[in-house]
Amino acid sequence: MKTILAILAGATLALAATAAPAQTLKSVKDRGELLCGVSKGLQGFSAPDASGKWTGFDVDVCRALAAAIFNDPNKVSFVPLTADERFPALKDGKIDVLSRNSTWTLEREAKLGLLFTAINYYDGQGFLVRDARKVTSALELDKSKVCVQAGTTAESTTKDYFAANSMALELVTLPTSGDLVKAYEDGKCDTITTDVSQLYALRLTMAKPADHIVLPDVISKEPLGPVVRQGDDQWFNLVKWTIFAMINAEELGVATNTLDAAVKSQKPEVKRLVGTEGNYGEQLGVSNDFVVRIVKAVGNYGESFERNVGAASKLGIPRGINQLWSMGGILYAPPVR
Structure with a gap:
């Protein structure tokens, strides 16, 4: 009987250890900055400008995440990686999140032990x-x-x-x-x-x-999006909802030049988004006004797209299927509620 109890106790401890979250968010907060994996330099997505500052559509994801966590989009260090280096660097813990024009595939999740959080760019x-x-x-x-x-x-x-x-x-x-x-x-x-x-x-x-x-x-089909390690649901959810927040903000008209009005809005869906109603940010481990922080730092999805890769950028890529679902595209995010 004692042997059986010992085996059961050991199995319970092993299961608890396996199920324990990796606590990436705590590590990021304790470190005081986010470690973000990006490309070696791809204009419009992730590349240093003339002054050495990293800019781009993928860079904005990491700045948005840093804004949600620290209320400071500059509390992030960018780690440039080749295509071969990117997934091992994430698995080995050298970065907290990979935001590097990476295609979501079954093998990369099932075989490499990674999780794609959301699609932020539909490509081919x-x-x-x-x-x-x-x-x-x-x-x-x-x-x-x-x-x-x-x-x-x-x-x-x-x-x-x-x-x-x-x-x-x-x-x-x-x-x-x-x-x-x-x-x-x-x-x-x-x-x-x-x-x-x-x-x-x-x-x-x-x-x-x-x-x-x-x-x-x-x-x-090349659905691109940020990637995290498996085993930390809290971190996975935060990165995922950072993307969803930017998409929902565009859909609801919450932009850098409408933030003040949005915070005063009485529309239920806007109140939930900007944190004046509910505790949705706290459920993710950040402040309830995390979406306000994100939009203030990098704008909503449409603003980031146009500035970095769209009509207002040197690339001049049309929105196409990356337009909101309500505007003829396939971009769609779950609601904050």
């Missing part, structure tokens, strides 16, 4: 070629030399697409996005493939951007 894989080739469709890329970045889903997707369409392919695999551009401009490949959003960004780094075009074909 495409192709960039020289305008002088007069190519109008990806179906005309037979016998092309295609540059692709190592450690991305683009490798297998490209092989599948060319095989399915009976086209010959020479794949040139390189470690970084910068290497893709250099190899392409040096003539080592005649095509670049990656997410369409990244193609727009890479084109800007070329000597003559106007000489290159992004083909209209989109050959895959």
